[in-house]
Amino acid sequence: MGNSEQHISDLSERAKCLLRALVESYIRDGQPVGSRTLARTAGLDLSPASIRNVMADLEDMGLVTSPHTSAGRIPTPLGYRLFVDALLEVKPLESLEVRRLKEQLNPDLDTKHLVESASGILSAITQLAGMVRVPRQEHAALRQIEFLRLSQGHVLVILVMNKNEVHNRILQLERDYTQAELQQMAAYLNEHLVGRDLQDVRSQILKEMRTVREHLNSLMLAAIDLGERALSPDAESEADVVFAGQVHLMDYAELCSVDKLRQLFEVFNEKRELLSLLDKCIDAEGVKIFIGQESGQRLLDDCSIVTAPYSVAGRIVGFLGVIGPTRMPYDRVIPVVDITAKLLGAALNSRN
Incomplete structure (x- = not known):
C-alpha cells in the first residue's frame, strides 16, 4: 500500500x-x-x-x-x-439486489448448498469466476458416522454433523471388510465419538482410544484407524474451495490464449495455491484485493482477486471472492463480494 x-x-x-x-x-x-x-x-x-x-x-x-x-x-x-x-468510487448495491441475494442464500439450505449458491451468485453477478472457501468444521459436533462397503477395498464414509449436515467421502483401504464388520466398527466409533466437538474427535478422543490398544480386539483397532482417516483434515481438502463460472474468464482477450487458460484452469484444479492465498487473509477484516503479482502466485500475474471473510459467532470460518482480469470493474465487484460474505455469514449464523 x-x-x-x-x-x-x-x-x-x-x-x-x-x-x-x-x-x-x-x-x-x-x-x-x-x-x-x-x-x-x-x-x-x-x-x-x-x-x-x-x-x-x-x-x-x-x-x-x-x-x-x-x-x-x-x-x-x-x-x-x-x-x-x-x-475508486464504490457504489453500494441497490436494496432490490440485496434482497435477491438474501433470498438465494436461504438459511434453510445445508452448508454445501449454501456455499455452492454463494459461489454461483458471485459469478453470475460479476461475470467472473466465483470462489468460496468451505467453512472450517473444527467446532462442529459429530452426530453420526457410518461406513458403506462399495467394492473391494473401497468404503463410503457418511458423516452427519451438527443439524443433520451430511458429508460423504470415499476411502481406499489396504484390506477388504464385510458390511457387517463395517457396521460393528461404526457402532464402536459412534459410542465413543458422537456428540463430541470435531476437533476433540480428531485429537483427544482418538488419542485416548489408541492408548488402550492392548485391550481392544483387531476389529476395534481397525475402527480407530478407519476413524482417523475418515475424520482427517486432509480428507476434506478436495472440497475446500468451491468454484463457479470459470468459463467467464474466456470472455477476456488478455486471458483467453490457450496457454493462459490452461494455467488458470490448473490453478482451479489444484486449489493449493488459492487455499494458501486465502489462508493468508485469516486475520484480515473486510474486502482484500490482490492485483497481479501481489497474489504471490505466478500463474495469477494477469489476474486480480477480490476476497472477503465470512464469520460465524464472531469468528472467521472462511473466505469468498472472485478471480478475474486486472481490468475487472472494481466499483461493482467490491460491494458484491462484501455483501455476499456478510449474507453468507448471516445465513450460517442463523442456524447456530
Whole structure:
C-alpha cells in the first residue's frame, strides 16, 4: 500500500482525473486509451498536447504503459493499485439486489448448498469466476458416522454433523471388510465419538482410544484407524474451495490464449495455491484485493482477486471472492463480494 500512497501524493488533481478516466475507460472497453479519448471522457479543458505530457509523467511513474501495437496507454498493476486505493468510487448495491441475494442464500439450505449458491451468485453477478472457501468444521459436533462397503477395498464414509449436515467421502483401504464388520466398527466409533466437538474427535478422543490398544480386539483397532482417516483434515481438502463460472474468464482477450487458460484452469484444479492465498487473509477484516503479482502466485500475474471473510459467532470460518482480469470493474465487484460474505455469514449464523 505504501507505494500507492506515495504516488498519490505526487499526483496533481489533473493527473488523478486523467488516470481515473484512463483506468475506467480501459476497464470498460479493454482497448488502449489515447489522448483524444481522454480529452473527451475526463471532462477537462485540456489540449491533446497537455494530456500527452501528463501521460508521459504517469508512464515515468510506472502507473501506465504503452503496448507495442498502439499509441494509447493501459494501466499497470501499480496504476490499478493506486486507482483502487485512492481514486475508486464504490457504489453500494441497490436494496432490490440485496434482497435477491438474501433470498438465494436461504438459511434453510445445508452448508454445501449454501456455499455452492454463494459461489454461483458471485459469478453470475460479476461475470467472473466465483470462489468460496468451505467453512472450517473444527467446532462442529459429530452426530453420526457410518461406513458403506462399495467394492473391494473401497468404503463410503457418511458423516452427519451438527443439524443433520451430511458429508460423504470415499476411502481406499489396504484390506477388504464385510458390511457387517463395517457396521460393528461404526457402532464402536459412534459410542465413543458422537456428540463430541470435531476437533476433540480428531485429537483427544482418538488419542485416548489408541492408548488402550492392548485391550481392544483387531476389529476395534481397525475402527480407530478407519476413524482417523475418515475424520482427517486432509480428507476434506478436495472440497475446500468451491468454484463457479470459470468459463467467464474466456470472455477476456488478455486471458483467453490457450496457454493462459490452461494455467488458470490448473490453478482451479489444484486449489493449493488459492487455499494458501486465502489462508493468508485469516486475520484480515473486510474486502482484500490482490492485483497481479501481489497474489504471490505466478500463474495469477494477469489476474486480480477480490476476497472477503465470512464469520460465524464472531469468528472467521472462511473466505469468498472472485478471480478475474486486472481490468475487472472494481466499483461493482467490491460491494458484491462484501455483501455476499456478510449474507453468507448471516445465513450460517442463523442456524447456530
